[in-house]
Amino acid sequence: MNDNNCFRDVFDAIANPTRRRLIRLLAESEELPLHELTTKFQMGRTAVSKHLTILKEAGLVLDRKVGRETRYRLYAFPLSEIQDWAANYNMFWSHVLLGLKRQLEEEEE
Structure with missing residues (x-):
């Protein structure tokens, strides 16, 4: 506190x-x-x-x-603070996974 x-x-x-x-x-x-x-x-x-x-x-x-x-x-309303905080990392993981997908697609070619 x-x-x-x-x-x-x-x-x-x-x-x-x-x-x-x-x-x-x-x-x-x-x-x-x-x-x-x-x-x-x-x-x-x-x-x-x-x-x-x-x-x-x-x-x-x-x-x-x-x-x-x-x-x-x-x-449960205060848990929205945690949900909002974690949502910031959704963009990070989306970016990382998109990069991995592109890399795998390039290796297949």
């Missing part, structure tokens, strides 16, 4: 495989309580909760209280 932004960096948030798995699980469901998410991992409730907090700080997860439990859901 930097001083200029109160939110955690989305790239930092998804760098961890556990958090990527949490995102995947939340994407497959409308909403999941903490106790149900915890059963999907070989770690305790506190550890899963810490990962969810990081995802919340990045704006990727929303939560709400229902009685005594907290339910979590995915808010």
